[in-house]
Structures are given as structure tokens and as C-alpha cells.
Amino acid sequence: MENVANYAELGKYIGAGLACFGMAGAAMAVGNVAGNYLSGALRNPSAAASQTATLFIGMAFAEALGIFSFLVALLLLFAA
Structure with missing residues (x-):
């Protein structure tokens, strides 16, 4: 019976x-969004100001996935 508890803990x-891994994916996604924004802003600086809202929305969605995976990890560790 003791081995079953150890396997559950494992x-x-x-x-x-x-x-x-979801948090790592979110970090890569935020870097990808920011890098693509900077690439576009350097190609067309006059359109960069109109794309700032899209940048922040994309970063927020990507970061939300990282926060959800962090929540799942905490629930797995500390939930009964």
C-alpha cells in the first residue's frame, strides 16, 4: 500500500x-510576438503606432496561457 502512495506522489x-512546458511555450510566444512587431516596425515605422494595441493583445493572450499552465502545475502539486 505504501508503494501506491509513492506512485501517486511521483x-x-x-x-x-x-x-x-506550457510556461516555456508562453515565453517563446511572447518573444515571437515582440520580435515580429519589431520586425514590422523597422520595415514600416509610420505604421508601428497603429499596431501597438495588437502587440499588447497578442502578448496578453500568450501570457495568459502561461498563467493557466502555472495554475495547473500548482493544482497538481498542492490539491488533495
Whole structure:
């Protein structure tokens, strides 16, 4: 019976570690959004001001996915 509890504990840690891949993906997505914005702004500086809102919306959506995966990792570690 003791081994079953150890396997459940092991599963919690593995699941939380896998959920952290979502945070890494969010970090790469935010970098991709910012890099593409800067690339476009350097090509056409006059249109950069009109695309700033789109930049922040894209970053917010990407970061929200990272926050959700962080929440899942915390739930896996500390929920009963």
C-alpha cells in the first residue's frame, strides 16, 4: 500500500513538470510576438503606432496561457 502512495506522489511531480512546458511555450510566444512587431516596425515605422494595441493583445493572450499552465502545475502539486 505504501508503494501506491509513492506512485501517486511521483505522478503529481511528473504532471506538474509537464505543465511547466506550457510556461516555456508562453515565453517563446511572447518573444515571437515582440520580435515580429519589431520586425514590422523597422520595415514600416509610420505604421508601428497603429499596431501597438495588437502587440499588447497578442502578448496578453500568450501570457495568459502561461498563467493557466502555472495554475495547473500548482493544482497538481498542492490539491488533495
